[in-house]
Amino acid sequence: MSVSPAAATSLKTASNSIVIVRYGELSLKSKGVREQYEQILKNNIQQMLEYHGISFSKIQRDFGRIFIHSDDPAAAEKAALVFGVVSVSPAYSCSSKPAEITALCAEIGNEMIQDGETFAVRARRSGNHFFTSTEIAKQCGDAIWNKLAEAGKTPAVDLTDPDKEVFIEVRQSGSYVYSETIKGPGGFPTGTQGKMVVLLSGGIDSPVAAWLMMKRGVEIIPVFFDNEEYAGSIVSEKAIENAKVLFSWMPGRKQKIYRIKNGEYMNKMMQTTGPKNVCLMCKRFMFRIAGAVMMKEKASGIITGSSLGQVASQTAENMLSETYGLSLPLYHPLLAFDKTEIIDIARKIGTFDISIRSNGEKECLAVPEKPEVKAVLTAAVSEEEKFVFDIDEMIQKTVENAEIIEMKI
Ligand code: ATP
Ligand code: MG
Numbered sequence: 001m002s003v004s005p006a007a008a009t010s011l012k013t014a015s016n017s018i019v020i021v022r023y024g025e026l027s028l029k030s031k032g033v034r035e036q037y038e039q040i041l042k043n044n045i046q047q048m049l050e051y052h053g054i055s056f057s058k059i060q061r062d063f064g065r066i067f068i069h070s071d072d073p074a075a076a077e078k079a080a081l082v083f084g085v086v087s088v089s090p091a092y093s094c095s096s097k098p099a100e101i102t103a104l105c106a107e108i109g110n111e112m113i114q115d116g117e118t119f120a121v122r123a124r125r126s127g128n129h130f131f132t133s134t135e136i137a138k139q140c141g142d143a144i145w146n147k148l149a150e151a152g153k154t155p156a157v158d159l160t161d162p163d164k165e166v167f168i169e170v171r172q173s174g175s176y177v178y179s180e181t182i183k184g185p186g187g188f189p190t191g192t193q194g195k196m197v198v199l200l201s202g203g204i205d206s207p208v209a210a211w212l213m214m215k216r217g218v219e220i221i222p223v224f225f226d227n228e229e230y231a232g233s234i235v236s237e238k239a240i241e242n243a244k245v246l247f248s249w250m251p252g253r254k255q256k257i258y259r260i261k262n263g264e265y266m267n268k269m270m271q272t273t274g275p276k277n278v279c280l281m282c283k284r285f286m287f288r289i290a291g292a293v294m295m296k297e298k299a300s301g302i303i304t305g306s307s308l309g310q311v312a313s314q315t316a317e318n319m320l321s322e323t324y325g326l327s328l329p330l331y332h333p334l335l336a337f338d339k340t341e342i343i344d345i346a347r348k349i350g351t352f353d354i355s356i357r358s359n360g361e362k363e364c365l366a367v368p369e370k371p372e373v374k375a376v377l378t379a380a381v382s383e384e385e386k387f388v389f390d391i392d393e394m395i396q397k398t399v400e401n402a403e404i405i406e407m408k409i
Contacts, residue, residue, distance in 0.1 A: 127172030198339030205305030228263025
């Protein structure tokens with residue numbers, strides 16, 4: 001293989017190509033918890049890279065940072081998908097000797113700064129060195145200036161509003177030079193905040209609700225209700241596809257989806273419940289079943305996509321009546337979100353196009369023309385009293401008959 005003279009002298013090689021990973025809130029934890037969370041974050045990064053087929057030689061933890069040794073151009077972008085990551089930068093490393101730092105900066109600066117563009121060098125430093133961050137920034141600025149001039153460009157520094165910025169991070173064990181920072185989702189690493197059941201439908205909202213809780217470190221167990229003869233054929237397809245998209249945000253794990261057939265409950269409930277309260281009673285049954293699955297799976301909460309006032313079942317009065325007398329840890333992360341805000345997140349996380357798919361069918365045939373919007377406190381309880389079947393037996397039977405779809409993503 002022939003090597004061009006430029007490549008042979010480059011200070012940027014496959015072996016010093018690195019991704020700097022920064023994380024936020026977990027660095028505020030006590031030492032023991034932080035170590036544990038950092039280890040989980042490191043494993044989650046590894047799983048994300050493997051899932052996307054990114055090659056790397058090593059992932060290393062070092063005082064408030066994680067370093068991925070990889071020259072794969074997609075490594076940074078994929079690491080930026082991991083929950084708990086605040087930002088990442090594709091970088092090149094060198095020793096913390098000023099001569100090496102300045103030479104690397106000069107090469108990187110010359111590559112990215114075009115003739116006529118202004119630049120600035122930003123340096124930060126941790127550890128013991130015989131220079132300050134301002135001094136090394138100045139030396140690197142000079143080195144870039146000289147290199148640009150050598151290359152026939154007109155160098156110009158602008159520290160307030162530069163066209164291009166070169167960043168240096170000097171640490172005890174080595175230094176890193178980079179020009180780009182990609183934002184991560186933030187939050188906590190998946191698996192640090194236990195497991196929760198999510199009531200996942202084929203709609204836009206519930207996948208977003210699940211994702212927001214995943215961002216805070218929760219692993220999810222999707223529970224999907226197939227209303228059988230009342231449901232459009234596309235609904236369960238969409239719910240399962242959305243679950244898969246959500247799983248791809250926390251890859252490398254065995255996952256399961258509960259598909260609950262509740263046609264029998266719907267039929268029996270509708271014998272005594274008038275059309276007005278059907279949605280109320282359908283939702284209350286979903287909560288009860290989700291509670292049973294939560295106990296079975298040793299999970300610690302139930303997530304829904306409810307957003308206050310969005311539809312009939314989500315008025316404050318109805319939400320109270322639906323849960324009145326039940327003791328369940330229900331979480332509604334979208335309660336205070338507007339639909340446009342929810343849609344923005346759905347697009348970003350990759351569920352929107354699945355959720356809006358339609359085959360022209362009505363998605364739920366049990367929804368009446370005029371559902372209750374201002375249920376009285378005890379409405380749902382009163383409806384249950386009229387049931388000609390035993391609700392606890394129905395719950396047990398429904399959970400026992402659930403289809404559990406297992407997969408590894
Ligand atoms: P989404 O957009 O999430 O489908 P929605 O706008 O259809 O919600 P509702 O039908 O009132 O609103 O549902 C509110 C929440 O109840 C949903 O976000 C979801 O958490 C849960 N839910 C609704 N239908 C189902 C279903 N078939 N299976 C599981 N959960 C459901
Ligand atoms: Mg909704």
